[in-house]
Each structure stands twice: as C-alpha cells, then as structure tokens.
Amino acid sequence: xxxxxxxxxxxxxxxxxxxxxxxxxxxxxxxxxxxxxxxxxxxxxxxxxxxxxxxxxxxxxxxxxxxxxxxxxxxxxxxxxxxxxxxxxxxxxxxxxxxxxxxxxxxxxxxxxxxxxxxxxxxxxxxxxxxxxxxxxxxxxxxxxxxxxxxxxxxxxx
Numbered sequence: 001x002x003x004x005x006x007x008x009x010x011x012x013x014x015x016x017x018x019x020x021x022x023x024x025x026x027x028x029x030x031x032x033x034x035x036x037x038x039x040x041x042x043x044x045x046x047x048x049x050x051x052x053x054x055x056x057x058x059x060x061x062x063x064x065x066x067x068x069x070x071x072x073x074x075x076x077x078x079x080x081x082x083x084x085x086x087x088x089x090x091x092x093x094x095x096x097x098x099x100x101x102x103x104x105x106x107x108x109x110x111x112x113x114x115x116x117x118x119x120x121x122x123x124x125x126x127x128x129x130x131x132x133x134x135x136x137x138x139x140x141x142x143x144x145x146x147x148x149x150x151x152x153x154x155x156x157x158x
Contacts, residue, residue, distance in 0.1 A: 002077045002136040005113070005120060007050050011130035014039055014048030021125035025116055036102075036113045037122045037131075050131055052122070053100040053113035055079055061112070064095035077136070078115040086110060 019035035027034045037052035059079045062070040069085035070092060072078070081092075081101075088108040093101045101112040113120075115133075123133040 003115075003118070003133050004055060004077075004136040005052065005115070005123060006132045006134045007052075008130050008132075009047065009049040011128045012039065012048040012050050013128055013130075014041060015127065017125040017127060018050055018122035018131055021121040025121035026111075034104075036111055050122075051098070051100065053079070053096075054098065055113070055115070060095040060097065061092035061101055064091045066091060073114070073117075076115045076118045079112070080114050081110055081112055083107065083109045 016032055016039055018037050019032035019039060020030045022035040022037050023029055023031045023033075026036065032038075037050060040049045040051060041047075042049065055078055059070070059072075062072070062079050066089065067085055067087055069082045069087070070079050071082060073080050086109040088103065088110065090103050090110065092110055092112075093099075093103055101110050103109075104111050120131075120133050123131045126132075
C-alpha cells in the first residue's frame, strides 16, 4: 500500500514542529531553514499552511533532470534526489509547479521531501494532526467526513 503525506491547513497552528523535526531528521540540527517542509504564514489572514513535495505521479522534476538524479523509491513512491548524481543545475526547481524543491547553497545540490524512508518525521512531530501519513487512496477522507457532518451525519453524543 502506497502512503502519502496529507496536509490539513485547518489544523495547523504554525508551531513549526514539522520544520524542526524535518531538519533534525535530515541534518541532525534544529534549523527550520534546512527543513524540506515549510509552514507558509499568510500574515493578512493569520492562517498557517504547511507545504512540501506532493510526490506527483507525473513528477515533472524527475523528467526534467538532465542527469537523472531524481529516481522513484520503490517502497514509498517518493521521488528521491541522489546527491551524488545531482549537479546542482536547478532545472528541477524550475520544473516543479509547486516550488517544493530547494537549492542548498552549502552543498550546491537540491533537496526535497523523501518521506523519510516511509516514516515522515514531520507527521510524527505534528501535535495537531495537520500532517498525517495516510493511504494514498484516501487523501480525501477528511473532506468527505466534513461534508457528511455539514449534512447532519455526526455521531450522536452518548
């Protein structure tokens, strides 16, 4: 069963625990600037929205890479950047319509979410459930439940 990150901005408080967990998992430092997931702060509304690579089925980054440094992890389906092969040309950053691949000045390579090998640190660290790791076939379940609740299908309180 393939799984995917499910991001629910309605539950995000902007605590940045996901960014801290990601940077520690990948670089052994607590530094949000090194995180592969970001929490965007919409100052005018006060809303916080977590975002990261969505692991597109038709991954434009993978197809755009001229040296084939991005490959698919057979176990997780994540599109993985091989830092040894990456030449830092940034073509993948241009091809990503969501802006979730980032160039790292210190290494001269790019980085993106790799789902932490199937145990995403961001999802484990999120205290509100705004980031979960779910069956890829059921990413719309929360929306279906919310719609059902609006129609009066809530569980009766015992």
